[in-house]
Amino acid sequence: MKVFVTGATGYIGAAIVKNLTGAGHAVLGMARSDESAAKLKEQGLEVHRGELADPESMAEGAKQADAVIHTAFPQMGPDVNFEELLGMMTAAVAAMVDSLKGTDKTFILTSGAGGYGDTGTTVVDESMPIVAPTHAPNEQKVMGATSEGVRSIVIRPTIAYGYGASNPIMAWFNLSRQMGGGVYIGEGDALISSVYIDDLAELYRLALEKSDPGEAYNAADGSILEAKVVAEAISHAAGLGGKTVSIPHDEVEKAGFIGRIIGTKMVVSIEKAKRVLSWNPSGPSLMDELSTGSYAS
Template sequence: MRVLVTGATGWIGSATVDELLGAGHDVTGLARSADSAASLEKKGAQALLGDLDDLDSLRRGASEADAVLHLANKHDWANPAESDRAERAAVEALAEALVGTDRPFMVANGLSGLCDGRPVLETDPSPAIGPDSDRGGSENLALGYVDRGVRTTIIRFAPSIHGAGDWGFVNFLVAAARERGVSGYIGDGSTLWSAAHRSDTARLIRLGLEQAPAGTRLHASAEESVTTRAIAEAIGRAFGLPVESIPAENAAEHFGFVGHFFGTTMTASSALTREGLSWRPTGPTLVEDIESGAYGTA
């Protein structure tokens, strides 16, 4: 397939581009700069210059592709409304270019806002509806195109997609621990996160593009429940730091913006994902990655 990938040079996207190329697919990655374009071309992919606000480039790239994988997001933590606006506009532009083609269209989402005290299931719909909701309601917007001849699937990512070089949430937790001289967890540390290794996630994305039926939600969740205390303890061991409980009222000061997420349970079952695509995660666990030096050592 000729696959258009937004976010192609990002943490998950770059591994997915490698996975797709290794499986024999042709890849075009959306590139915001000449350097990003060069890195894609060095791998053997093509580059489409543009960004999430360049809707004409998105439409053109989608119309020329056999499948579209949308991973990019502005992640503007200082202005989430802008991130949500851009996300909705990009999803709409890509989907409109695919109407009536029955081509695969995979859209990324997270677990934040989906959990209600139990692991999220693939059958659980997102409560985010409309442009003023989380991510601009892009998951439900994209799924609405199934009836218009688009093979939409959703890929929901665990809060930690981990591995060497990760610049996501765990990287910020490590940075806070090193700056403060203590690896912290919030309260009693019983808050739960799901996790998956980057390589397992990239393989799942490829399998989903190749095989998943329209309307499918996939969960990149290799470990369903890792306690935040276990994460903090692994960071403490890796960097030789004491491990302490941080009161919830001090979480923002200690952890920065990631404190909100670290204090929120975000877990998902992947039972239907594994059954439907024969996905079998083989990568290291989150704790194993931290302890083996994926995020640095003392």
């Protein structure tokens, strides 16, 4: 199957590309820059130049493939206009989905478990409504296209980790270094769910190959960690000696986007992906990666 992967050189996208090609699928990788195009060509991949701000370029890429896996996300600077950003993301998704209507081709959207909001201690499955404005419009657009000849699928990752990278994990490290200790919010009782990057990539491929249309899948490894415990592990990995620092809830904006993530309880079920797709996450745990793995100092 020929798959158009947006964000093909990004953290999640690159892992998906590796998994797809390893399973014999052909990849058309979207590149937003000469550097990204060169990286894809070095892997022997076909390249499509596109840009989130140019919806038609995204649609043209989608038309050239049997399936689309959308992982691209815009760069977020300190002065970003959030409403403009959401509008750009929604327009890009709409253009790709509309170009596939009536074809029965596959469109897999990368959403996020953060779309559920704070779950508390309740384990939520995919039937839980997505409420976050960053996630809901695109999910509604994609799922709505199921009745219009698009094989729509949604993946809802928790925090992806592995190989010493990941935007959320590295943001947590950077904030901790700035503050002089592993950072948590309030009492540190937020609940962290996460997924190893190779396991996440495998889930995308299994969904591509096996899923029925109109289905969503949570992506996590099944472990639940208190934020304070992770913060201490990050402190050790960053060479800060295990020292931790609490940021009060009413000052969470000081922590940037990572503050909202590590200050929220996120507990999700992965039973659906395991049952329907035979997905079996088996990579090293986040704590193992922090203590002795790719993030360890």
